[in-house]
Amino acid sequence: MVLGIENRGDGTDFEHVTEATMRAMALASTSEPMASSRTDPADPVAQNVSDLRVSVVPSPTATISAARGEADARALWQGHHDTAIHAAHAPSSILARALFDAAERARVEAYGTRYLLGAARNIVAAHERHAEEMNYPQALGQDPATLPDAFEYLLRETLTAAAPPMSACDMVESWRSLLGPGLAEARPALCEALPDQARFAECVLHLIREIDGRQRTLRTRAVRPGTPETSRLEETRDGADENELPESPPDDETVPETASAAATGARPTMQPPYRIYCREFDEIVAAERLCSVSELTALRGKLDESDRIDRPQLIRSSRWLERRLSARLRGPWEGGHDEGLLDSGRLARALASPARPLVYRQRQDARRMDTAVTLLLDVSNSMRGKRIVLAALCADQLCFALDRIGITTEILGYTTRAWKGGRSRERWESAGSPGNPGRLTDLRHIVFKSAAAPYRRARRALGLVLQRGLLKENVDGEALLWAHRRLAARSEQRRILVVICDGEPSDESTLTDNREQYLSDHLRAVISEIETRSAVELMGIGICHDVSRLYRRSASLANADDLGPTLMRMVGAVLAPS
Known part of the structure; x- marks a missing residue:
């Protein structure tokens, strides 16, 4: 028996319980069939608000947690997504639309799981399974087709501090230099707008425009003017259609990489040039x-x-560092309170004014060290x-x-x-x-x-x-x-x-x-x-x-x-x- 539902051995009990949970999470009263949570938000199937039934019972390759995560994500989509707002803000470009849809999925899951830790764990499992099924390339090169998924995982990381799925780690890291700076800069605005779909959409559109401009800058600076590659890129850009995707870096390239290049995505000139014959097999x-x-x-x-180290010395050094930093972060004392620790400097005042004996002091809130x-x-x-x-x-x-x-x-x-x-x-x-x-x-x-x-x-x-x-x-x-x-x-x-x-x-x-x-x-x-x-x-x-x-x-x-x-x-x- 599971929650009073007879276990018939065919997965029906799991299906019924999950459907009931989905309806409760989505605050819905209907019980119609449900599509996968990975469905594109632009797809009419995904907009059917009556879709509230589990489509697949867990199999040996699809864990219960992952299946529940699919259901939880769909229920949160039902409860926190407005189709009309999404359509009103959605861009027309195919790539921009894919990024926009990915951002909305990340918003719904981040906002909906704020107080639902179990649902958050299930959704993480669902993402892990999805990443395994996608079989992302395990190399440093950027595959243009993976950009929307990388954007979604990095946005989830920005909003919730949830690490990307292990199976997607290489893919996500290959895009971090392009997407990371913009996401870090936009994080306060995105977090503030999380409950408001329209405001969040505006922030995302601004972020997408920045990413597009940054990618164009990368293309322009990565190749010297006048080379055949430059001409090809310029021709492609002039005649680009709305389905254009960023290109991955070529093999056998001259890479004058510097620290400023790493920070901005550009590749300024450095003499003598540092060349990389092949990136394909890096990971x-x-x-x-x-x-x-x-x-x-x-x-x-x-x-x-291991007995090769002086472990007590290492632990002492670590504790010394912790005490030193904790002392620096500790807030100052503030007097004039009616409870706390006795403030000897105010005893005379208490004797002079017994009716207002504010002779206690309290430690102010500790400061936070905004450091990585x-x-x-x-x-x-x-x-x-x-x-x-x-x-x-x-x-x-x-x-x-x-x-x-x-x-x-x-x-x-x-x-x-x-x-x-x-x-x-x-x-x-x-x-x-x-x-x-x-x-x-x-x-x-x-x-x-x-x-x-x-x-x-x-x-x-x-x-x-x-x-x-x-x-x-x-x-x-x-x-x-x-x-x-x-x-x-x-x-x-x-x-x-x-x-x-x-x-x-x-x-x-x-x-x-x-x-x-x-x-x-x-x-x-x-x-x-x-x-x-x-x-x-x-x-x-x-x-x-x-x-x-x-x-x-x-x-x-x-x-x-x-x-x-x-x-x-x-x-x-x-x-x-x-």
Whole structure:
């Protein structure tokens, strides 16, 4: 029996219970058939307000939570969406309409689940299943067809802090540099307009126009004027129809990437040019997708049991940082209250005026530190052993301390997917090994903890650093650009990026067929651009490696055991200077 409904073994009980829940959530009294919640809002089927029946009973491949999420999303659509308002504001362009519809779905789900935590969890499960079914490409390149989905997931993240589905992580990250800055800037207006569909629609239309302008700027600056590619883009733009979608970056491109480029999406000139032979095999991946949950749990346990570090010293350093920042955030005392702690300075006044003995004081509300901190870890083979264990546990403790006082944190890592260039080099060799190929390896950028994810998720993910075969080579310049791009898109007032590494960039495939300092020169150029032109505050810590000649704000450690105290001290000095 389920809620008094007989279980007949054919899924009918589940169907009836879910339909009843849907009707209650939608405040409706009819019981007509219901379509999928992923139906396009512009589709007349999706506008049928009497659609309130489950279309599919959960199967082994469709979990109960995901099926409930589909039903909950549809019910919320019924209760919080106005078809007439949507039609009145909808743009005519096909791409703009797809973005507009995606934004309305995100609004309805964000607004409708404010106090319905169970429904919110179900909808997350539904999104996870949808992302798995979509089978998004696992690479850094931008697939134009995925732009509306990426916009919806990033808008949900902006409104609710819900991380995108794991299966969509690579796809979403490929669009973050284009969509992130505009969403961060529009976040206050979007959140304020959440209950008002018309106001929200106006905000979204303004955001879509900004995205369109930003994409046009990217196209214009990504290619030098006068080249055949420029002419082709200009011709396409002049004759573009309403179904035009953004293009993904070409292979074998010259990429004068700098920090300002990462922040704005542009690619200003940098000499000598830094080239990327092939992007197709690069990936941005969540740590949870690189091994099974059971393996990740076992690796985290192994990390916690490591006897290679001075754990008490690390914990003391973490607590010192937390106390230092908490003291800075603590509000001042305010006297003149009729309850609280006794204010000795007002005792004389109480004796003189017994009728008004306001001799108590209270602490004012604590201030909030509007700050985001990103840790970028070198996850290359040279870090193997004690160094990577220390880096992971120090990142873990720093995240824990900052999370407790409300500071946003993110932990990222970088390595390569294969030794000796991988599939990028194979493609280059099959093309006849042209000269000056540029970066010639498959990158792997790992998200251990996204800014939107809670600290508890990062704990297990950091165990991945002990996975056999993970640590390979390192291309630091592009990793730094990637981390900076993510951080620059955040809305926090202060943004701090800390790099932990143990040596120069090293990739055998790239350095064999380019000049010796190719990767190191690019790293220096990227650091220089960030330090001189970006609002992001950059710091570098070198483990048995001198980084003082690279970073203005740096620490070079002769002993790896000093990483914990040094990291906490540097972050504390920046966030709460003496």
